Amino acid sequence: MSGVRTALLLWVWVLALSHGARIIVQDASTSKGPEAAAKNIKIRSTENAKMEMYSVKVDCKVTSRFSHTVITSTALNKANFSREAVFNVELPKTAFITNFSMEIEGQTYVSEVKEKEKAKMEYKKAVSSGQTAGLVRASGRNMEKFSVSVNIAANSNVTFTLTYEELLKRQLGQYELVIRVKPEQLVQQFEIVADIYEPQGIAFLDAHGTFITNELLPLVEKTVVDKKAHISFSPTLEQQRECPDCSGTLINGDFIIKYDVARAETIGDVQIVNGYFVHYFAPILPRVPKNVMFVIDKSTSMRDGNKMQQTREAMLTILDELHQDDFFGIVVFNGYISQWKESLTKATIKSVTEAKAYVSQIRQSGWTNINDALMKSVEILKIGRQDHKLSEGIVSLIILLTDGQPTTGVTNLNTIQANVRGAIGGNMSLFCLGFGEDVSYSFLDVLARQNQGLARRIYVGSDAPVQLQGFYEEVSSPLLSEVNLRYPDNLVNSLTTSHYKQLFNGSEIVVAGRLTDNSLDNFLVEVSAQGFEDDFSVSSQASAQDWNLLYPEQEYIFGSFTERLWAYLTIQDLLSKRGTGTVEEKANATAKALEMSLQYNFVTPLTSMVVIKPDADLGSVGSQIADKLTEDERMLKRLQVQQADTRFRVPQAVTMQRSSYASPRSSMNFVDGDPHFIIELPEREDALCFNIDDKPGTIFNLVRDPLGGILVNGQTIGDKKVAPNGKMNTYFGRFGIVHQTLGVRLEVTTQEITVSQDGKQVKLYWSETASLKGANVDLQVTKDLSLTVNLRDSVRFLVILHKVWKKHPYHQDYLGFYTLDSHLLSPRVHGLLGQFYHGVQFEVKDLRPGEELQKPDATMLVKGHELTVTRGWQKDFHSHTKKGDLVPCWFIHSNGGGLIDGDHTDYIMSGLFKTF
Numbered sequence: 055m056s057g058v059r060t061a062l063l064l065w066v067w068v069l070a071l072s073h074g075a076r077i078i079v080q081d082a083s084t085s086k087g088p089e090a091a092a093k094n095i096k097i098r099s100t101e102n103a104k105m106e107m108y109s110v111k112v113d114c115k116v117t118s119r120f121s122h123t124v125i126t127s128t129a130l131n132k133a134n135f136s137r138e139a140v141f142n143v144e145l146p147k148t149a150f151i152t153n154f155s156m157e158i159e160g161q162t163y164v165s166e167v168k169e170k171e172k173a174k175m176e177y178k179k180a181v182s183s184g185q186t187a188g189l190v191r192a193s194g195r196n197m198e199k200f201s202v203s204v205n206i207a208a209n210s211n212v213t214f215t216l217t218y219e220e221l222l223k224r225q226l227g228q229y230e231l232v233i234r235v236k237p238e239q240l241v242q243q244f245e246i247v248a249d250i251y252e253p254q255g256i257a258f259l260d261a262h263g264t265f266i267t268n269e270l271l272p273l274v275e276k277t278v279v280d281k282k283a284h285i286s287f288s289p290t291l292e293q294q295r296e297c298p299d300c301s302g303t304l305i306n307g308d309f310i311i312k313y314d315v316a317r318a319e320t321i322g323d324v325q326i327v328n329g330y331f332v333h334y335f336a337p338i339l340p341r342v343p344k345n346v347m348f349v350i351d352k353s354t355s356m357r358d359g360n361k362m363q364q365t366r367e368a369m370l371t372i373l374d375e376l377h378q379d380d381f382f383g384i385v386v387f388n389g390y391i392s393q394w395k396e397s398l399t400k401a402t403i404k405s406v407t408e409a410k411a412y413v414s415q416i417r418q419s420g421w422t423n424i425n426d427a428l429m430k431s432v433e434i435l436k437i438g439r440q441d442h443k444l445s446e447g448i449v450s451l452i453i454l455l456t457d458g459q460p461t462t463g464v465t466n467l468n469t470i471q472a473n474v475r476g477a478i479g480g481n482m483s484l485f486c487l488g489f490g491e492d493v494s495y496s497f498l499d500v501l502a503r504q505n506q507g508l509a510r511r512i513y514v515g516s517d518a519p520v521q522l523q524g525f526y527e528e529v530s531s532p533l534l535s536e537v538n539l540r541y542p543d544n545l546v547n548s549l550t551t552s553h554y555k556q557l558f559n560g561s562e563i564v565v566a567g568r569l570t571d572n573s574l575d576n577f578l579v580e581v582s583a584q585g586f587e588d589d590f591s592v593s594s595q596a597s598a599q600d601w602n603l604l605y606p607e608q609e610y611i612f613g614s615f616t617e618r619l620w621a622y623l624t625i626q627d628l629l630s631k632r633g634t635g636t637v638e639e640k641a642n643a644t645a646k647a648l649e650m651s652l653q654y655n656f657v658t659p660l661t662s663m664v665v666i667k668p669d670a671d672l673g674s675v676g677s678q679i680a681d682k683l684t685e686d687e688r689m690l691k692r693l694q695v696q697q698a699d700t701r702f703r704v705p706q707a708v709t710m711q712r713s714s715y716a717s718p719r720s721s722m723n724f725v726d727g728d729p730h731f732i733i734e735l736p737e738r739e740d741a742l743c744f745n746i747d748d749k750p751g752t753i754f755n756l757v758r759d760p761l762g763g764i765l766v767n768g769q770t771i772g773d774k775k776v777a778p779n780g781k782m783n784t785y786f787g788r789f790g791i792v793h794q795t796l797g798v799r800l801e802v803t804t805q806e807i808t809v810s811q812d813g814k815q816v817k818l819y820w821s822e823t824a825s826l827k828g829a830n831v832d833l834q835v836t837k838d839l840s841l842t843v844n845l846r847d848s849v850r851f852l853v854i855l856h857k858v859w860k861k862h863p864y865h866q867d868y869l870g871f872y873t874l875d876s877h878l879l880s881p882r883v884h885g886l887l888g889q890f891y892h893g894v895q896f897e898v899k900d901l902r903p904g905e906e907l908q909k910p911d912a913t914m915l916v917k918g919h920e921l922t923v924t925r926g927w928q929k930d931f932h933s934h935t936k937k938g939d940l941v942p943c944w945f946i947h948s949n950g951g952g953l954i955d956g957d958h959t960d961y962i963m964s965g966l967f968k969t970f
């Protein structure tokens with residue numbers, strides 16, 4: 055029933071927290087779809103809002119890095135009709151939601167955490183089929199977004215309360231708590247309060263906000279006394295205003311708290327409370343000189359999204375940060391391997407300057423030979439180690455940066471892993487940076503783990519250089535390896551992971567366990583590890599503390615934090631164990647993790663939260679499910695969400711670009727093999743795509759509405775000649791558009807646009823920006839880029855011209871076709887694109903590894919068929935005509951067989967304006 059609403063206005067307000075909160079208010083008319091919603095967002099700021107966000111309160115308590123955050127918000131419906139409120143919170147992906155409730159007219163509706171499968175079954179019973187909206191989606195890189203909507207009666211209010219817990223992770227020497235606030239509306243009562251208690255003492259603490267102006271600065275209150283910190287920020291409604299008479303708000307961005315604790319003891323800190331212990335280990339140790347090889351991919355794909363330029367930028371900073379005791383080398387690769395110098399070089403001012411000049415000149419081209427590049431780097435490091443100049447205990451690192459899959463040389467991923475592992479022989483650490491979405495991240499992850507390192511994804515974006523430098527800083531100073539933490543066996547019965555391969559400067563190891571004896575006085579803690587020169591070993595006695603006596607006023611979190619922290623870590627350990635071990639071990643780990651998730655009310659990948667909510671109009675109580683996303687789901691959804699955020703203007707964009715004779719499954723080349731039909735389904739935040747491969751010159755029917763008298767056909771063209779890789783691409787080169795009722799006929803080629811009406815003909819050329827306004831048709835040409843076609847009272851299309859370099863040896867210019875608005879077409883509209891204008895029902899299940907890494911297969915139920923589909927990405931050029939946006943989609947194989955009605959040959963037409 056999601057499309058039917060009786061209310062005149064749909065008010066949506068959104069509060070989200072990122073380690074934080076984001077708050078958006080929308081005012082949208084009903085049933086006009088997302089486009090109308092987008093327009094109304096602008097109107098909203100001038101109209102006087104009636105649904106009022108009365109209060110927003112973020113209350114965060116942190117005890118020994120374990121944070122417990124409660125977000126409470128009240129919305130008032132002052133209108134005399136019922137309206138919908140949406141509560142939308144962004145929380146860190148590493149956090150677990152532990153509670154959610156809604157209070158409406160004196161009644162509290164508390165959500166329940168249940169086993170995922172059970173919750174799903176109950177939910178299926180509770181709602182009509184076809185409703186798929188989950189309450190949790192991936193948001194950006196590190197967050198997930200929880201959203202609940204509830205329809206509340208006239209003149210009433212709703213109070214939402216969400217709680218989540220998380221262990222703050224130390225990185226680069228600090229803990230960071232980020233609260234994202236974007237209310238987009240003035241709020242009567244707005245408050246952020248954080249109380250931090252750190253038994254080791256707070257070394258420094260900084261609180262600031264990206265949105266904090268000079269006027270707001272004095273409102274950030276911060277008190278730090280030894281072990282306790284209190285931070286608050288609560289601007290009045292007047293203080294939130296952008297300017298004295300504005301209705302806009304200044305509160306828009308991240309509120310960030312950074313701090314670190316004092317580290318007096320090498321052994322770290324051990325806390326024993328209420329039958330559980332937690333040990334924090336982050337010793338201060340001297341710097342270790344290192345040998346480091348930078349291995350940089352310069353294959354053609356590094357051009358996309360400015361990756362090459364950003365890599366150069368990051369490398370310049372990283373090189374500057376080398377210590378003069380370090381030795382380094384640079385290997386650059388595409389299909390060929392080249393190196394700055396044959397041997398490791400000491401990082402003197404002179405050599406660093408030379409290396410920077412070398413890095414500045416790197417330009418992208420060619421294929422990707424990861425195997426040989428790594429082999430070369432290992433060889434240079436080995437020679438360096440043998441060289442008497444380099445001391446024995448020195449640490450050797452390889453830092454690989456790549457954005458793609460190996461496409462030449464050794465391309466079998468297992469073989470590369472075996473080769474690299476053999477060559478490194480446990481004597482060096484390999485760190486892999488996967489740049490962008492196309493990268494074989496799981497391959498890099500395994501490769502790094504097999505060689506005492508770790509992998510990280512670098513997201514395409516303007517901050518990529520900062521991400522690269524940050525990762526380098528994190529891993530460039532390993533302090534210890536093979537770290538073993540030991541506690542008395544007879545006193546501890548459930549210990550979290552206590553062996554770590556490596557400890558980097560600025561990070562921290564946390565181990566927790568349950569004690570068998572509640573009243574211990576002495577508890578022996580030992581840590582041993584390999585240092586780079588000497589072995590490392592420390593031990594110490596710890597004793598239980600009575601926290602209730604020490605800090606009686608803060609009882610809640612102090613009373614049970616060790617136990618909840620232990621449960622949090624144990625569940626995370628168990629979840630990661632599900633990937634390894636025997637079938638029985640995996641089953642045991644899953645069962646245990648589930649049991650603990652239920653016991654502690656954590657929403658984990660094994661549990662779901664059933665959200666109970668009333669509906670003022672229907673007078674009934676329904677339910678919806680909030681899930682924790684797994685990493686796989688995040689991978690699939692992250693792009694979708696980014697896309698959805700920027701693209702929900704378009705009601706239903708059905709787009710097409712280029713075709714290729716090559717099957718996309720076998721293709722590795724980023725230019726070819728793109729599917730060319732994309733059916734975007736903004737409501738589901740998903741897309742379907744397929745190829746139609748046929749001979750160049752074939753004419754296909756794309757849209758045909760017999761009632762509206764609309765026809766769109768497209769003719770394919772081929773390449774000028776067959777490309778060296780033997781693939782012949784086809785593209786759309788000519789479109790014929792007819793509106794019979796209006797008597798308009800349009801022919802669009804890569805050179806010109808011809809409009810015919812009532813026997814008259816007008817030509818427009820791509821080489822000039824021009825517009826043509828008629829009674830029935832509006833055309834707008836943007837020079838060499840795009841053509842918008844508006845046919846009166848029926849449709850709006852966008853044609854994009856893709857210009858290829860004139861002297862390109864084989865490609866030629868081609869066209870893309872996008873439907874901007876099709877809602878006025880009749881239910882009988884058909885054609886390769888037209889059949890999807892009124893939506894398509896499908897279900898996707900059984901996500902499983904596909905033939906290519908990062909492109910999993912799944913089973914799709916659609917139009918009564920069960921199809922194997924593959925997750926992929928496709929470029930959508932409609933909002934960024936030049937660069938395009940990546941859209942994730944389900945690829946349907948075999949010319950869209952099973953998805954399109956009939957066979958693709960049924961859509962072949964005998965002429966550009968023919969209907970047969």
Ligand SMILES: *[C@@H]1O[C@H](CO)[C@@H](O)[C@H](O)[C@H]1NC(C)=O
Binds near residue numbers: 134135
């Ligand atoms: C709501 O109020 C308006 C004017 O204030 C009135 O015209 C309308 O009938 C009222 N609607 C309901 C459902 O009471």
Ligand SMILES: *[C@@H]1O[C@H](CO)[C@@H](O)[C@H](O)[C@H]1NC(C)=O
Binds near residue numbers: 153154215
């Ligand atoms: C969840 O919140 C409700 C309402 O605030 C409260 O009554 C309940 O005890 C909480 N449940 C848990 C498990 O904390």
Ligand SMILES: *[C@@H]1O[C@H](CO)[C@@H](O)[C@H](O)[C@H]1NC(C)=O
Binds near residue numbers: 128211
């Ligand atoms: C919300 O509604 C309740 C009655 O259900 C009322 O007592 C309370 O004052 C209202 N809150 C606000 C902020 O108006």
Ligand SMILES: *[C@@H]1O[C@H](CO)[C@@H](O)[C@H](O)[C@H]1NC(C)=O
Binds near residue numbers: 227341342
């Ligand atoms: C560790 O990082 C801190 C800054 O966070 C720095 O002052 C210190 O020198 C580093 N130590 C080593 C061994 O690199």
Ligand SMILES: *[C@@H]1O[C@H](CO)[C@@H](O)[C@H](O)[C@H]1NC(C)=O
Binds near residue numbers: 476479480481
């Ligand atoms: C690793 O180092 C050890 C000790 O220095 C050496 O014996 C061994 O051959 C090295 N392994 C490889 C593959 O180089």
Ligand SMILES: *[C@@H]1O[C@H](CO)[C@@H](O)[C@H](O)[C@H]1NC(C)=O
Binds near residue numbers: 638639642
């Ligand atoms: C799995 O759990 C069962 C029952 O608790 C236990 O008997 C068995 O030893 C466990 N197996 C493994 C491999 O841990």
